[in-house]
Amino acid sequence: MGAPFDISYVFSFLPKLLDTLGVTLMIVAGSLLNGILAGFLVALPRMYKIPVLRTLAGIYLSFFRGTPILIQLFLFYYGLPEILKLVGLDLTRAPVMFFVILTYGLHTGAYAAEMIRASVAAVDRGQVEAAYAAGMTPYQAFSRIVLPQALAIAVPVFSNLVIALLKDTSLAFTLGVMEMTGKAQTLGTLTQHFIETYLALALIYLAISFTLEKLLVVAERHLTRHEIRESRSNSLFRLKKRGSLRTVMADIDIGKGGIR
Amino acid sequence: MIALNQISKSFGRHQVLENISLTVNTGEVVVILGPSGSGKTTLLRCVNYLEKPGSGEIAVGDFKVNCAQARRSDILQLRRKTAMVFQQYNLFRHKTALENVMEALLVVKKISFAEARKRSVALLEKVGLGAKLDEYPSRLSGGQQQRVGIARALALEPEVILFDEPTSALDPELVGEVLEVIRSIAREGITMIVVTHEMGFARDVANRVVFMDGGVIVEEGTPDDVFQRPKEERTKQFLRRITPEANYTI
Ligand SMILES: Nc1ncnc2c1ncn2[C@@H]1O[C@H](COP(=O)(O)OP(=O)(O)O)[C@@H](O)[C@H]1O
Numbered sequence: 001m002g003a004p005f006d007i008s009y010v011f012s013f014l015p016k017l018l019d020t021l022g023v024t025l026m027i028v029a030g031s032l033l034n035g036i037l038a039g040f041l042v043a044l045p046r047m048y049k050i051p052v053l054r055t056l057a058g059i060y061l062s063f064f065r066g067t068p069i070l071i072q073l074f075l076f077y078y079g080l081p082e083i084l085k086l087v088g089l090d091l092t093r094a095p096v097m098f099f100v101i102l103t104y105g106l107h108t109g110a111y112a113a114e115m116i117r118a119s120v121a122a123v124d125r126g127q128v129e130a131a132y133a134a135g136m137t138p139y140q141a142f143s144r145i146v147l148p149q150a151l152a153i154a155v156p157v158f159s160n161l162v163i164a165l166l167k168d169t170s171l172a173f174t175l176g177v178m179e180m181t182g183k184a185q186t187l188g189t190l191t192q193h194f195i196e197t198y199l200a201l202a203l204i205y206l207a208i209s210f211t212l213e214k215l216l217v218v219a220e221r222h223l224t225r226h227e228i229r230e231s232r233s234n235s236l237f238r239l240k241k242r243g244s245l246r247t248v249m250a251d252i253d254i255g256k257g258g259i260r
Numbered sequence: 261m262i263a264l265n266q267i268s269k270s271f272g273r274h275q276v277l278e279n280i281s282l283t284v285n286t287g288e289v290v291v292i293l294g295p296s297g298s299g300k301t302t303l304l305r306c307v308n309y310l311e312k313p314g315s316g317e318i319a320v321g322d323f324k325v326n327c328a329q330a331r332r333s334d335i336l337q338l339r340r341k342t343a344m345v346f347q348q349y350n351l352f353r354h355k356t357a358l359e360n361v362m363e364a365l366l367v368v369k370k371i372s373f374a375e376a377r378k379r380s381v382a383l384l385e386k387v388g389l390g391a392k393l394d395e396y397p398s399r400l401s402g403g404q405q406q407r408v409g410i411a412r413a414l415a416l417e418p419e420v421i422l423f424d425e426p427t428s429a430l431d432p433e434l435v436g437e438v439l440e441v442i443r444s445i446a447r448e449g450i451t452m453i454v455v456t457h458e459m460g461f462a463r464d465v466a467n468r469v470v471f472m473d474g475g476v477i478v479e480e481g482t483p484d485d486v487f488q489r490p491k492e493e494r495t496k497q498f499l500r501r502i503t504p505e506a507n508y509t510i
């Protein structure tokens with residue numbers, strides 16, 4: 001179906017799709033911001049084992065990790081205004097983008113919460129005790145000893161998280177948001193060059209993912225400069241060394257990114 | 261001077277310390293001996309409130325706290341008058357040797373960077389690590405890491421340094437260098453409480469030896485008293501087990 005394949009269309013579609021890159025990136029950035037905030041709010045009761053909040057956090061995690069993002073989008077977009085109507089809040093005029101960023105934000109928050117919890121837990125307790133023994137306050141111990149190391153541990157997971165989010169935003173068109181995938185569909189329908197539009201689209205996603213990944217690798221290298229670094233060929237087959245940061249990173253699997 | 265008065269501690273229903281009283285005079289080195297599980301670590305950790313004692317009193321210098329009603333500010337005060345050297349070193353892994361020693365000077369004592377650096381460099385030189393200032397812990401041997409740990413404790417200029425088996429995580433060939441450093445600071449008159457299984461070290465360095473078992477102090481005295489003329493049967497048994505040759509030397 002559609003018009004015969006013509007590679008030149010790929011190139012002419014690229015700039016047209018890139019016009020909507022801003023929308024995609026806005027969803028990514030807004031959701032990340034919300035997600036990290038939500039992640040902290042959900043991770044804290046779990047880390048400090050606060051009774052009721054901890055259970056609520058568990059339910060939140062199960063819901064957002066256990067149901068498809070597409071269904072979450074529909075539930076929030078169609079369901080939330082109905083529920084809020086009951087308490088007298090009118091959301092029917094809220095822009096679609098509001099629901100999109102809210103849903104992706106909460107979705108990302110579920111994975112961010114696990115990332116935060118696992119990264120903080122991976123910094124060994126002994127260092128915190130050493131900080132306390134030296135007279136540091138809990139806040140000083142967290143901000144000066146735990147946080148910098150937890151950040152370093154979180155980077156690879158964070159990297160997966162961002163890339164997964166980027167790819168997930170391609171579903172926002174289902175609510176009628178003109179982000180890149182939505183635009184690609186429109187272009188395809190107009191010109192009947194579907195394969196070319198999707199090829200151009202894939203190229204763009206690939207380029208962004210690749211850039212993000214490289215940036216985060218640089219960040220990771222910077223944050224883990226205190227660890228002995230093995231050459232890449234070694235590290236693929238190296239034996240596990242107890243307590244090494246890289247082992248810990250490899251062991252944190254929040255189940256997001258990669259093959260889904 | 262530090263004085264522990266009637267310290268008790270339970271984990272759940274398991275009483276680990278039972279009315280422990282111990283006074284350590286300024287400049288004194290007290291070695292605590294005892295079988296595994298006798299509560300030595302817990303006692304040290306109670307002194308700086310890494311474990312919360314159930315009851316009792318702790319006095320360090322002129323500062324005194326009743327454990328049952330310690331406030332957060334009391335705990336901070338107590339910790340600022342003591343320092344600890346850990347079995348697993350517990351260095352800050354994202355900081356260099358120098359930064360490890362400087363950290364509390366900057367953050368807790370709040371002295372200037374230049375001054376903190378000067379003091380820390382001097383301390384690292386003293387423990388023989390003048391050439392390793394900018395190394396991260398992951399690039400140091402266990403013995404070197406523990407010496408950084410000791411420099412870090414010294415930097416706080418505490419009233420007492422608590423050592424919890426400072427050499428038991430080390431490869432045997434690295435034990436000597438760490439004991440040598442501890443010996444040299446003991447000679448400088450720094451007050452210390454040392455939990456160790458190194459009998460030779462205890463004999464040379466300790467002013468007093470305390471033998472613990474089952475959460476109580478069974479016996480204490482000079483190294484000669486405890487090692488050569490132990491009074492309690494439990495002490496004798498322990499010494500026989502840990503130094504088989506003691507059977508012949510007595
Ligand atoms: N955090 C803890 N929770 C429960 N029990 C503990 C804890 N720490 C130590 N214990 C128990 O207290 C006892 C004394 O332990 P410890 O002070 O480590 O002995 P030592 O250092 O003499 O080997 C042991 O029976 C140990 O199992």
Ligand SMILES: [Mg+2]
Binds near residue numbers: 300301302425
């Ligand atoms: Mg112990």
